Amino acid sequence: MARAATTTDAFNAVAEPRRRDILDALAAGERPVNDLVRLLDLPQPQVSKHLRVLREVGVVDVRDAGRQRLYRLNGHALKPIHDWVRNYEQLWSERFEQLDVVLEDLKRKEQGDGGDE
Amino acid sequence: MARAATTTDAFNAVAEPRRRDILDALAAGERPVNDLVRLLDLPQPQVSKHLRVLREVGVVDVRDAGRQRLYRLNGHALKPIHDWVRNYEQLWSERFEQLDVVLEDLKRKEQGDGGDE
DNA sequence: TTGACATATTCCGATATGGGAATATAATCG
DNA sequence: CGATTATATTCCCATATCGGAATATGTCAA
Known part of the structure; x- marks a missing residue:
């Protein structure tokens, strides 16, 4: 076997710094993809791919709004990380x-x- | 580029569940490798490899003691994770x-x- | 319908991974 | 010294990754 998939865990998903950046940006509130593209200055496909991972792990939710898709943070999915690191x-x-x-x-x-x- | 090396960060190092298990075991105190091998029921080379990663990220320290090597937790290296997740x-x-x-x-x-x- | 905008997916390549097995290094004992 | 114990390293392989580029899907507007 190779390294565990990024979509295995919140731990794995969040190991990628860009994905943490995305979450940090979403902390301020719901945002469409292009907002994130501008904020993080990344190519749009990359952002979409990162968002997919975050979605699969349940750390973000999506909502359709016309031709946009609004992404929203779901902090609950981060709790396991907090619970683990808290012990230290x-x-x-x-x-x-x-x-x-x-x-x-x-x-x-x-x-x-x-x-x- | 591929995925960031496991030795890049505490975030990446700790994404591997076995490595978290090792840290959890070390939370009780300093231990030689074979202790961990028994506790986690893993092949010794694996444990040594995981320990190497944890050491490179600074989350554990080693100390020679005769023919044993005693590993000890260094919680400070986990602080960035705590600091990040704390915001959520x-x-x-x-x-x-x-x-x-x-x-x-x-x-x-x-x-x-x-x-x- | 055609076009413009917003987002997602696919294909590619280089790379590091974790596991297994075997072996190397190091220290102690007799 | 040789034997034994404790730990580290190396080699091999299957696999998933991130980035880039191109393209597909979906939705609104005229």
Whole structure:
């Protein structure tokens, strides 16, 4: 097998920076494809292809509006990513770094206890 | 160009579920490779390969210990993912969903105001 | 209908992938 | 030293990718 398809997951879909850019642009609200083309300065077919991937993973929804297709963010599909990475948040939070300092202190004290050195 | 290398980003590195499993296992603390092999029930070469990717992206660190190599999580490298996805958190938070209800109410009222219907 | 606009799909090529299997490197033990 | 343990690397292959270019589909307007 090769690398998992981009349409497997939100994780895989969002690994592509252009697709994150698209989502960031859609955060402001529903937009037609050409809006995104202008905003991101990408060829239209590329944008359509990226949108297809995002749609297949459920992170965007589409709505027909005359000859336009309005894309809208569906944040729910990003929740698994958030839920996963959230477990590591403490590893860089300030409070945790403070805790680190305290633990270092304790360790040093403990060692001081053991010997007379 | 093809898809971005897995070693480009934390985003790309972490798109592979086995690599997330490895990180989850390392969350409990430093571990030698064979521990991971047993825990994840994967062939040892695979684990080593995944670890290489994770190392290149900086999400794990290694330390030599005799004939073992102890891998340790480096959460900081995951912060960009957290920072990005965090902006969307409100889209599925309960408070936001409550707000949605309120906004719907307002809209309905407004429409009721406009006409006599 | 014909034309203009908006979007989607298809074909192409270069590339990196993850898995399997085999093997290489490195460190320790007797 | 040779044997064993722990880990890393290499080779092979099937596959999906992104980008570019061209083209297809769909919708409105005159």
